[in-house]
Amino acid sequence: MAKTKDQIQKLAKKVKLLILDVDGVLTDNGLYLDDRGIESKRFNVLDGVGIWLAHEAKIDVALISGRPSKATRVRASQLQIKYVYLGELDKVRAYQKLKRRLKVKDDQIAYVGDDLVDVPVLKQVGLPICVRNADSRVKRFAKLITKTKGGEGAVREVVDMILRAKGENPLELAL
Numbered sequence: 290m291a292k293t294k295d296q297i298q299k300l301a302k303k304v305k306l307l308i309l310d311v312d313g314v315l316t317d318n319g320l321y322l323d324d325r326g327i328e329s330k331r332f333n334v335l336d337g338v339g340i341w342l343a344h345e346a347k348i349d350v351a352l353i354s355g356r357p358s359k360a361t362r363v364r365a366s367q368l369q370i371k372y373v374y375l376g377e378l379d380k381v382r383a384y385q386k387l388k389r390r391l392k393v394k395d396d397q398i399a400y401v402g403d404d405l406v407d408v409p410v411l412k413q414v415g416l417p418i419c420v421r422n423a424d425s426r427v428k429r430f431a432k433l434i435t436k437t438k439g440g441e442g443a444v445r446e447v448v449d450m451i452l453r454a455k456g457e458n459p460l461e462l463a464l
Contacts, residue, residue, distance in 0.1 A: 297433050300416040301454035305397040307343055308387065308410070309444060311354035311361050311375075313403035314420055317440030330360045331440060338463075339445030340368045345462045346452055349391055353383045355406050381409045401447055403427065403439050418447055 312318055315336055321329045343350050351372035352365055358375060365373045372390070374383035388398070396415035400407070403423035411417035411430040419431035420439035428434055433450075437443040452459050 297416070297450070298454040300396075300432065301399065301451045303397050304348060304399045304416060304451050304455075306349045306351065306387065306391055306393050306399070307448070307451065308351045308353055308384070308398060308400045308414070310400075310402045310404070310407050311352055311358070312356060313423070313439045314401050315352075315361075315364075315440065315444060317438070318403070318422075319440075328358060328360055330358070330364070332364050333440055333442050333445075335442035336440075336444035337364075337368055339442075339448035340370065342452065342459050342462050343448050344369065346455065346457050348448075348451065349393075351387055353377055353380050353387075353410070355380070378406060380406060381413070384410045384413065399447070399451065401435075401444065 309315055315332055316330045319331065340350050350370050352370055353374045354361060355378045356376065361375060372387055377383040395413050398414040399416035399418060400410050400414040401418045402411055403420050404427060405424060408427055408430055417431050418433045419428045420435050420443040422438040435443040435446050437446045449459050
């Protein structure tokens with residue numbers, strides 16, 4: 290289902306909302322547990338800057354994760370992500386809430402996922418994206434597969450691509 294660079298740019302130019310899965314997209318898919326069962330996660334700073342750049346460009350950012358996680362909630366707060374849906378195994382339900390709340394259409398939404406629970410949303414959005422290390426069965430639903438693995442700057446790669454398609458220079462937004 291992968292598209293040409295021109296087709297991707299045409300789709301990316303319309304994006305008003307970027308929705309991200311968390312585990313395997315914003316993280317390296319690892320869960321770190323201490324001896325008390327306290328969970329921590331590794332987030333990539335490049336992705337954080339990418340999310341900040343999206344905010345600067347007036348692109349809404351949302352998280353939809355199948356797992357509840359205090360670490361994810363803390364990171365979302367640090368990045369000023371307003372729309373956070375955790376513990377949502379039915380990701381389509383959260384997706385529909387976001388669409389109504391933000392008054393956006395499918396073709397104005399990009400979604401980045403990596404696993405089977407992401408497929409129902411990937412099938413609905415205008416720009417379905419998978420990270421490089423996504424499950425191979427999921428990649429066939431993506432119009433774009435990142436060069437970078439989840440948790441290693443893939444979200445930043447996506448944001449930079451969307452900004453370029455919109456004629457925005459990420460460097461100028463940062464200065």
